[in-house]
Amino acid sequence: MAKIFVLAEHRQGQIRDITYEMLTKARELSEKTGSELTALLLGKDVKEHAKMLAEYAKTVVLVDDAKLENFNSEAYKQILSTLITQHKPLLVMMGHTSYGVDLAPRLATALNLPLATDCIDLAFENGALTVTRQMFGGKVNVKAAARKAETYITTVRQATFAPQKPSPPANGQIVETASPLTEEIAEKRFIQYVSAPPGGVDITAAEKLVGIGRGIKDVANMPVADELAKTLGGVLACSRPIVDKGWLPTDRQVGTSGKTVKPKLYLALGISGAFQHVLGMKSSDLIIAVNKDPKAPIFSYADYAVVEDLFKIVPSLRNKINESKTQRTCK
């Protein structure tokens, strides 16, 4: 029976959400293709994780090795190469995450197998893999076909598939496999985790956020947005480019590599809406977005959209809010 492999992702004792998201999609694919769903778990002392994965997958292949205490793409590559060569699965799925991005391209090259990355959907048509992915920062989608192969390797975008535990649980079999690693990986070594220093502002606690992006153009324009945030009684947050430029500290960044926020109001100014940002704010109660590009992806997540230059809207909006506050005080 053909197999579908899902590589479980875990860090610091936690299975990461992407694992369950992939297992859910993989279950659908395994039913459609008549394949057996297999979770791969590599780590040190991770038997508890294996039990959780067994609720989702028919088989859990467990490689428990002290050399796998922390993620190492080279160690993972060697082990996955062995497992893939041995089992010849139809499909291998891993997260399009800091781990998957480090591992998948090298693994696919070593095995001479085609790789499709950052997939937001996967399907088999006549035994060949077709994927959906995005280009140009999420402004367009593409359907792409992989070169025909016995095994396809893929990386899957985070938070794309809603995780769902099978009912009843899969009650999968845990198969412990001896680690093929004979020695520590010398050329690439994990040293330590580094956390960002705690900042002065906790944007996850704010009820109202004004998020700024590339559209703010220049550091000199920052006060425009900051004053609006203050008028609203909210806090300034931002997308990645603003932190990259050093205009706001890291603790103000919303998105996959920053914070996930759920304020009552998220006012997005000049943010195009790449998925990395959207993932961090799409659950906000009310989203109002201002962007010059009528097709900006952010509008697909907004409740209210304004196609206009933010510099034309913001001063006017500040005045109106102030007026409305004054009226209330006068009454």
Next chain:
Amino acid sequence: MDIIVCVKHVPETAEAELKIDSTGKAIDKTGLVFDINEWDDYALEEAVRMKEKQGGTVTAITIGAEDSDTTLRKCLARGADKAIRLTDPKFNDSDGYAIAKILHSVIKTLHFDLILTGMQAGDDGQAIVGPILAEMLKVPHATMVKKIELATGTAKVNRELEGGLEEQVEVKTPALLSVQTGINEPRYVSIMGIRKAMQKEIKLMTLADTGLTENDVGAAGSWVRIEKMYVPPVEKQAEFIKGSPDEIAARITEILKSRGLI
């Protein structure tokens, strides 16, 4: 310290409205401004800073038509010593895998201590060229790099993980590092610098110089082939607020008031 930087000339699309062209498989590039890929810009800056500190050379390599020279000139003006452009109509429609093969064919003939790439390109965003190239060259690699500390025979780097966390890893050099945006602050290039760079040579190479065949490159040599491009479906139908800035501001204020937000 000899450093190779792989760069790509891409359209700036963050604030542009995109149209899909008549093939239905690509965007219409008319009117778009092209520049060095944002991630590559950081990689180049990092390379130049290392050279300034330790001496050595920086070589910038790209694959593309003549207009890509603008990006290579920018690299030269920034401080790169040499520039190579691989160009051939047969390279069209190459995905990241085919691109890595083309780059490999040249880089394997050059001396290097480090190769720097951007972790992805702003156009197709596959995020694969760096690690593939490292595997082909049999050198260690690290992706999503936010900090590099060099020592003899090793590079200690910080990799960006999710949720604000980073991990520090050590790789033996020579190595390939694919960098994340924000690793440094790329400098501006003066007009004088660009003028001076105009006199530097850009070495041109074609498919015949690579030792690869037609089947190794282009669509034939790729892992994935685009079949259809389309506008993403809308997740949530937003209400578009129209009118003059004052009218729009009044409407937003009304919405905020009705929800008790002001």
